[in-house]
Amino acid sequence: MEYRTLGSTGTKVSELCFGTWRFGKRTGDVLETDRAEAHELLDAAWERGINFIDSANVYGNPNGTSEEYIGDWLSDHDREDFVLTSKVYFPFDGWGEPGPNGSGLSRTHIRNQIDGTLDRLGTDYLDLYYIHRWDEETPIEETLDALNGLVEEGKVNYLGASTMAAWQLTKALWKSDVHDWERFEVTQPLHHAGYYEDVADYLDVCADQDLAVCPYSPLAGGFLTGKYERADSDDPQAVAGPDGSRADFDDVFGDYYASERGWKVLDAIREVADEVDATPAQVSIRWLMDHDDFTCVPIIGARTTEQLDENVGACDVDLTDEQWDRITDARYRDGDTLWGH
Template identity: 35%
Template sequence: MDHLNLGRSGLRVSRACLGTMNFGTGHGLAASDEAEAGRIIGAFLDAGGTFIDTADLYHRGETEEIVGRALKGRREWVVLATKGAMPVGTEGRGLSRRHLTRALDASLRRLGTDYVDLYQCHQWDPATPIEETMATLDGFVKAGKVRYLGCSNFTAAQLVESQWAAARVGGTPFVSLQPQYSLIQRVIEAEILPACERHGIGTVVYGTLGGGVLTGRYRHGEAPDPDSRMGRLLGHSLPGANRWARSLLNDRNLDIAHELVRVAAELGAAPAAVALAWVARRPGVTSVLIGPRSVEQLRENLAAFDLDLPQEAVARLDEISHSDLGPMDGSFFHLTPR
């Protein structure tokens, strides 16, 4: 598997990043138990992957515990990333010095390690001065608890303001951003990707299968299978889940999925692999988050990184998915916290 430097840093990461949001039992949706999560992590490392991403929010800390136990004896070979800002249990939230200090220490305990390679702000905090946040994060780096810094779900303006704030306090800047990016969600092309290029920030993109719409399982005029992801979300009590699923299953997205299925059939590949391969080859993308629930899904996802898409296929996907690009409002994140 290919490896690239993350932004303007010396940190090398694999082109595929293993996302772990599906590891655990806390959300009541289909997920991977600890045994399967361990097999997925082992197969990912065996395939040459080195980059694993998690967050304290996932399954209320259970995911970090699962990842930590799975990495015992091989921690030094992994680029381990986690995130803080969101509430876990009865804890607070935000990017204040108080909350981030508590959040990082709790994550390190759950992960069973004394440092993380990449620590990320999970979302912007309008209630905390960004200078306080960047000075706090710099303290983590100086203390040896964190090697590099990143953020997730920031707008272009928030990203640039953070870099300026780091310079003002004489601190460590961000080297990465986690934004949403897929054939059905291309808004980062307008402002976020240019800002990342200008400021030397790598991208680790998520949501690349459009919530499952780009797997080819959903079609015009057909109700989702109750056992599918969209089927479960449509019938779930999680606030916003039903609304989010319906917003994804719109005519435009299903048109894109239909063309994707046609392209995949012509190439003899799975639609998901083609969708991932399209994202992986986009300018400005450093690493692509995948979130398999099984070893079989992992192998299907990894096939994307060996898939050479013909230019004609890329042009067809570009055309069907192009739309007027507007500002990213973070609505995906707020409805489905990562």
């Protein structure tokens, strides 16, 4: 495992970030990752050199479970060895039915949430605190001022932004510059080789402002692992997968991850994977890691140590420029026309 400087900060993180959104998560009657399994995965991630751990206050059922699992595990380790993240925006069900100030990015909600996050993680500071979404109802100045206060108090080292439009990110950065507040240093968009939406403008902002990019769902919910097949040549959202796979219990899988663009890209990924003796998952993750306009640290998740090992194997994959371009070019139909959904 090698380490990369996180954007324009001075902090070094592993080439991959370990995501914990499945910790304590229930999908129907299925508990995806219990406490013992979470600790086993954290052990495995740390043994493989991953020092970057991603969470959010609303991960797990009830919310906060993911942070609690991490905090319990971290109590047996040196806190300073790790770069910890969490997020704020959504209603936190530990507070019961959310009231009028129970969500969003107001100073009130941010202040109400940060101490709970720190308590559950068993730490007195976060390395990185993301806003989980853009808040249309709160002036961005109020949000940034509140977050800047957390940095000044030593509760947070760096700020990050997850999932917003390019113009919103640009506005927030400009407001930070004007008011001399801490700015967003890291972004966390949904981004993978086969994504059916175009995030080029967003990534251009990140490159121009030297922001680190930590894409979530780098394997498109498992779509880019290659375990799914197209079930209907006329319908890109018709997917056939193994029993018990995400496509079986996730109602939005076909709508959200499977697209005409996705299938074209998956074909190219499979081809390249055969050439470099790697799995489609490893090639998909490597494609993200090899962005050269900005620091890109994909967030990988895993239900088993075997899946974790496969994902970490992306660090040992080498793609030529031609192979990287071939995967990128598969997104396009004719010239600069992107395949649609």
